[in-house]
Amino acid sequence: MSQPAMKRKKMSTRAAARKPQSATARYTAEYRDYLKRYEMLGEGRPRLSPAKFDRLDEELLDLLGLDTERGLSDEEIVRLQELEYLLLYTE
Numbered sequence: 309m310s311q312p313a314m315k316r317k318k319m320s321t322r323a324a325a326r327k328p329q330s331a332t333a334r335y336t337a338e339y340r341d342y343l344k345r346y347e348m349l350g351e352g353r354p355r356l357s358p359a360k361f362d363r364l365d366e367e368l369l370d371l372l373g374l375d376t377e378r379g380l381s382d383e384e385i386v387r388l389q390e391l392e393y394l395l396l397y398t399e
Contacts, residue, residue: 335358336358336362338361338362338365339358339361339362342356342361342395342396345396346396349396350396353393353394353396354394356394356395361395364391364394364395365395367387367391368388368391368392368395368397371384371387371388371391372388375388
């Protein structure tokens with residue numbers, strides 16, 4: 309193989325490595341699932357950013373853990389319902 313052909317191949321490999329990923333490829337599987345639910349059920353609800361989705365999903369999991377451990381107060385139940393609504397886990 310000639311030297312220029314090898315050089316071209318290295319350059320194309322570097323260019324491929326710098327190619328940006330699509331936005332959806334960078335999302336977590338959970339957020340991609342949320343986006344699918346949003347397309348079907350999200351009319352009238354705010355669309356969450358990936359960061360806000362992660363924060364609210366973590367809060368939801370914390371509340372579900374508390375529910376299993378000791379049960380939830382009335383305020384915690386209301387918050388759980390709000391989170392389920394925002395995360396589109398209920399209709």
